Amino acid sequence: MTRRLCALVRRPAPCFAPGLTAERLGALLAGRRMWVDGTVLHYWFFDGCDASVIPVPGTGELRRVPWAGGAEQRDVVRDCFREWQGLGIGLTFAEADDRAEAELRIGFQAGGGSWSAVGREALSAGRSERTMNLGWDVTGPGERGTVLHQIGHALGMVHEHQSPYAGLHWDDEAVYAELAGPPNHWSRETTYTNVLRELDAGEASASVWDPQSVMTFPFGPGLVLEPEQYRGGLSPSAGPSPADKEFVLRWYPPAGPARPAGLVPFRSVPLGLGPGEQADFTVEPPETREYTVGTFGDADTVLVVFEERDGVPRFLAGHDDGGGPDNAAVRVRLVRGRRYVVRVRLYSTWGCGQTAVMCW
Structure with a gap:
């Protein structure tokens, strides 16, 4: 059974000055999405006043789809923020009372897919725009991992299965066909952006692939051709793995007692x-x-x-x-x-x- 997966929007490739050395370019790719340590990231939930207006297929009519989520869904998100915070990272999450004070703005548009801005990309979104959306009920069994995954993106983490160090050889057409069907209904561009496109080395979280990362997608059999051990599928952890913890603590170490x-x-x-x-x-x-x-x-x-x-x-x-x-x-x-x-x-x-x- 195919699970519903995170669908990031493809962003334009970053433009850097010509003539940069490979070392400088790799450092910029690795760090450009990360927050400075010690940042307090304020998050805010959209209410019933905000919505998307989408066409109703075959009718020519428009339908209003609210961005608000129920109390139970909001509680799941709050608890997932606490789980990441509990790793001891130097970032702090705080719920804001005013969207103007929030770097992270979270919606629950049903059918709008689940996605998030990656790290500091959130700062380029307008104050009336979402930086994260949870497009299905995240209170259901196994869906907590969806929220932890999106918060991982908000911290600056990328899709681990796209790491150039994974060495995954996909059956491309099988992947396109699998994700074009229910429940994802993805276009070929969305599938390429979120699965088949290999990241640059500087974008990867580490020089060793972590198949247990919460940023790895679960896949059924028949999609990975090589390595042989993954022909039967990928089953990552439902929460941050030890390597995930190592990554966020490397970028966001806890603050020491000394004053700046x-x-x-x-x-x-x-x-x-x-x-x-x-x-x-x-x-x-x-x-x-x-x-x-x-x-x-x-x-x-x-x-x-x-x-x-x-x-x-x-x-x-x-x-x-x-x-x-x-x-x-x-x-x-x-x-x-x-x-x-x-x-x-x-x-x-x-x-x-x-x-x-x-x-x-």
């Missing part, structure tokens, strides 16, 4: 980071005005500024230099008497490799 160093205007601080590493700084502005916060050096970085509100960091501004010739920098208004946190994650370095951060 302080940034003083016009005084640069060396970073000394390795690829994938992060440095955090506090800023307590001596006066209220517009400030620039930026990095320096031969490096690819993402820089994010948060404002602490009641002890909780809220996203204020961010910039990813995306492998270009300029460094990451933001122009932002800081208010005296308030506390801000600057987080810088390094993708890669070149040249002298020396990097620094400063506000001015």
